[in-house]
Amino acid sequence: MTIKEFAHAIGVSPATVSRALHGRGRISETTREMVLRRMEELAYTPNHNAQRLVGARTSIVALEFRGTPPLLTDFYFTQLTQGVQEALQARDCGLLLAAPGGAVWRWVSSRAVDGVVLVGGEGADYDAARRIAGRAPCVIIGHHPVNAAPNLGSVFVDLRGGARQVARVLTDRGHRRIAFLGGQSADAVLTEFRSALRQAGASLSPELAVRAGRTIEDGFQAMDVLLAGPVPPTAVFARRDALALGALAAARRRGLRVPEDLSIVGHDDVPQVRLTEPPLSSVRVDCSAVGAAAVEILFQLLPGPERPPCPAALHTELVDRGSISIPPPPRHPV
Amino acid sequence: MTIKEFAHAIGVSPATVSRALHGRGRISETTREMVLRRMEELAYTPNHNAQRLVGARTSIVALEFRGTPPLLTDFYFTQLTQGVQEALQARDCGLLLAAPGGAVWRWVSSRAVDGVVLVGGEGADYDAARRIAGRAPCVIIGHHPVNAAPNLGSVFVDLRGGARQVARVLTDRGHRRIAFLGGQSADAVLTEFRSALRQAGASLSPELAVRAGRTIEDGFQAMDVLLAGPVPPTAVFARRDALALGALAAARRRGLRVPEDLSIVGHDDVPQVRLTEPPLSSVRVDCSAVGAAAVEILFQLLPGPERPPCPAALHTELVDRGSISIPPPPRHPV
DNA sequence: GTGAAAGCGCTAACAA
DNA sequence: TTGTTAGCGCTTTCAC
16 A cells, blocks of 8 residues: 555545654644554555655664674674664664675665664774765774764774783782783784783783684694693683683693683683583673664764764673682792 | 766666666667676666665565574574575575564565565464565474465474484483473474384383473473482483583582483584583584575565465484483382 | 656655 | 645656
């Protein structure tokens, strides 16, 4: 049923129906109610495409994940998506899940969506974001605030807090030989962890900062090598929980007790870390909140490109579940 | 840029541009190539809404999850979504992730999408599916084939194979006292498991068929009660991996070895079951394939409501990782 | 093989 | 307060 047919059926003009529908324009409360009521009865729904064609308000937002495809990080994907989903739903907006690899551009340029949330992987994604922002409001989620640009907002997870906390807890309990697993050398977690250790009078030995991959197997390998070294670490901080799980397995394989012989801390706090024995301590990132924040910013951007976007920061914190202990007495004189 | 402006800019009529774009209608190869080339140059993209308004081909499909929100089952969500996503991408279609609770109806009735994949929870969802099918092609994913209806297809996971396999493996290894955790009494897994046990000369004692919940904690509680009984089971089949994980914990708590003292088999094969010691055997369901199959069916439905839809079945199979053993020698005379 | 024109369903000026 | 009308950008007959 079209608006014309419907309007005719209830004895008003299309314009009146439209006005009743949006509350805009002058219309009497009586007519408005009548139209709305009969809309229910006749099950009339306005055509979404026609509405968008004439430039109606924003109704669909696209979400795209850049960067490496999810791994154990499925949790990340689920949580973030759910956060975005719920926030959009509260605003009566739909979520278009764009395929990885730049599909979002198609939806933006064809005006199928009127906003974009981009989950950034690496640096190059910022260029993509700026390009998109030229066409529609865009919010990029990353680990760093983005230079303000018209139509471009950003939400970033400030990874430093959690890293600092881990450094503090480990050093406080007396650890001095501490390892770090995973992450690029420019990674914020590593950087912050290293400097926090230094501040605490400890330090991160170069041979204990391992650039591992992202799987459990990677974590196992890396930890196994470390434990085979002359002076193995008494604690390890893994940039991803998967690596931490691998480290746990490696320790077990060598007959080490966790946390008595080796303290382990992960990062991201995926559900899996609660299943091990002992449950692993991990740095929590509230992905759902990140998604919600992104939508929040996006809607601040909507009024127009004039408004200067303000990057929103979310912080991380250590959740200690008991895989951290004091270091064991040295087996070799150091 | 509109088609009019673009057409004018390259010296042809809008109609020609449209023809070049779709390959339909009479158009010379030369013009076609020229238009396409200049489209790239001038970065013209047709307006998606206008295209849909005039009733163009299908370009967006909605996906909605009914039923209980994901738990440990996040994996289910991720995999299924990914399967749907990839299949749609291959057909150059977009994915609208509808909010749980019926949001999909809005997108269908407003013609924002031209197809729907519904992931059913309980029975009532079939009515919703039929209602949707009245407006747009719809495929429902469930555990049972759906009565053919115009415009309505179905993909179902045939749960029987896996259940039968579990029954066979357990009885073959000599188990006679076997427990079942979770699931409604009408659940296909339970039904099939019971009848397969019977065929093998074993049986499922009523007191060992426990209607547990869906969390790890639920599994722990239920298993704990069973193990406290006078003649505890030597093997347990859990309807969900979460329950199996709980059962494992309960066994551990009582000092039982797995699988020597208690064999455990889960269902769904979520990644978590590989992390335990020993890794749990589980019945695998290929959710990604289910999603892809749904899209496949959906596109068979598109030509029109005439075509009779044929329910697609996917089967389950046991993945044995080593949490199944022969039963321990009886501690009490039976 | 190509162009002109009608119309998809809606909103927003402008009239009444 | 309500109705009339002119497009929004596209596809698709129908002429040429």
